[in-house]
Amino acid sequence: MTKNDTVLERFLRYVQIDTQSDPASDTFPSTEKQKDLARVLAAELLELGLEDAHMDAFGYVYATLPGNTTRTNIPVICFCAHMDTSPDVTGANVRPVVHRNYQGGEIVLPDDPAQVIRPEDHPDLFAQIGNDIVTAGGTTLLGADNKAGVAAIMTAVSWLQADPSRKHGTIKILFTPDEEVGRGTEHVNLEKLGADYAYTVDGETLGSLEDETFSADSVLLEVFGVSTHPGFAFGKMENAIKIASDIVNALPKNRLSPETTQDREGFLHPVRLEAQQEHAVLELIVRDFAEEGLKEKEAFLGGLVEDIMARYTGSSYKMKVKAQYRNMGEILAQHPQVVGYALKAMEKAGLTPIRRSIRGGTDGSRLSFMGLPCPNIFAGEHAFHSRQEWVSVQDMEKAAQVLVELAGVWESEV
Structure with missing residues (x-):
């Protein structure tokens, strides 16, 4: 040098x-x-x-x-x-x-x-x-x-x-x-x-x-399913892999995603999914230029998860939102x-x-x-x-x- x-x-x-x-x-x-x-x-x-x-x-x-x-x-x-x-x-x-x-x-x-x-x-x-x-x-x-x-x-x-x-x-x-x-x-x-x-x-x-x-939050969603032997699972099993997949599949296809937004539009974006029959972990990021936009998207996600989890009466979930930057x-x-x-x-x-x-x-x-x-x-x-x-x-x-x-x-x- x-x-x-x-x-x-x-x-x-x-x-x-x-x-x-x-x-x-x-x-x-x-x-x-x-x-x-x-x-x-x-x-x-x-x-x-x-x-x-x-x-x-x-x-x-x-x-x-x-x-x-x-x-x-x-x-x-x-x-x-x-x-x-x-x-x-x-x-x-x-x-x-x-x-x-x-x-x-x-x-x-x-x-x-x-x-x-x-x-x-x-x-x-x-x-x-x-x-x-x-x-x-x-x-x-x-x-x-x-x-x-x-x-x-x-x-x-x-x-x-x-x-x-x-x-x-x-x-x-x-x-x-x-x-x-x-x-x-x-x-x-x-x-x-x-x-x-x-x-x-x-x-x-x-x-x-x-x-x-952007202002930015992360979301950690854990799904706790009901596991049992697949040969004796009729009416009992609630597979956490399928539940987490239902949640991802329910995310909007034509809005609120990185691939469908631009300029000042924010999004919800799944970035990691690790799942087994009994337990699944789904991580998402939330982005918007305004604080209220973050809260709206997180409330939307929370409602979506609640609706899906209502189908699985034996299962439960935890959802944690963490601030990243503003x-x-x-x-x-x-x-x-x-x-x-x-x-x-x-x-x-x-x-x-x-x-x-x-x-x-x-x-x-x-x-x-x-x-x-x-x-x-x-x-x-x-x-x-x-x-x-x-x-x-x-x-x-x-x-x-x-x-x-x-x-x-x-x-x-x-």
Whole structure:
């Protein structure tokens, strides 16, 4: 590593480090290999001159870029990205491929020609003519989610360090593990971080700024059936496998599901079913942009389960709802300058901002409700959690430029 590495050089280095997280693990981080990247980043930040850069016992990376302005009372901002990659597709032995000067058309991934990235399936490719596109070989994910954001932050830090004429206040850097398994903020030390506001760099389309997320709950439903020897089961057996299947089959087919909703529509979604004759466990997730929408869907599910269970008089069930995260827009509305300054930074970087809502969540959702208002800035990553994941080098560079401009806006506007 050198201080003058490009965003591409950094990105290629980071994606070849396997940092896949594990939702079944009860350790933190969920996989020790996430610390392999954390150590690299801490060392690189030290080389860039951030003297307090370090990885803590939980695998978080903290660092401070001191302010270089004579102005006082400038809020401390934080740039944040997550280091782990999705459990959905392997992140081991990633072989990044750079497709230079993309001229349109299909991108066939060399290690598995059945994996073809088509513009009609990825419409953002139409805006990438002449740019350099990075993919994996086709047998793994790429890891642009969220190593594109990591590379953009590291590049922005190097640019700010190299140009002292760009005045800025104190900037904190935070890299988190386990975001993909919903635990990215579980052990973050906000007192040690010492930031007033934050920005995750984990978005998709060039120029996008996301200041709203789903609110999210999980539902754990247990069904307790009546088991007996199948040869003597007449009038006695109530098979928990069949009961749980009845519940899943009763979920709406044409609404309230991920595959039938878009924009601001929420959903109910079964994510796991483990069943034996006597006992079944069904897990679902509930998503909506509004709290009342969550409650309506949970009440609907509760009524559906009650109706089905009424057919099985010898059986019983337990249903437990657990809050996961809430719409960060509720918090950001109380701090309009956080979003406003990001929009201004994008304009200074020559972009037309695209303000969006996320049909999902980020570390920023939880950070916002922990007292650190935190919208999400684009990193250029596309086709998350798949072998067709791709990112544009020029989009990552532009994300780094936006962060540099954002540091300047906070210094000059407050």
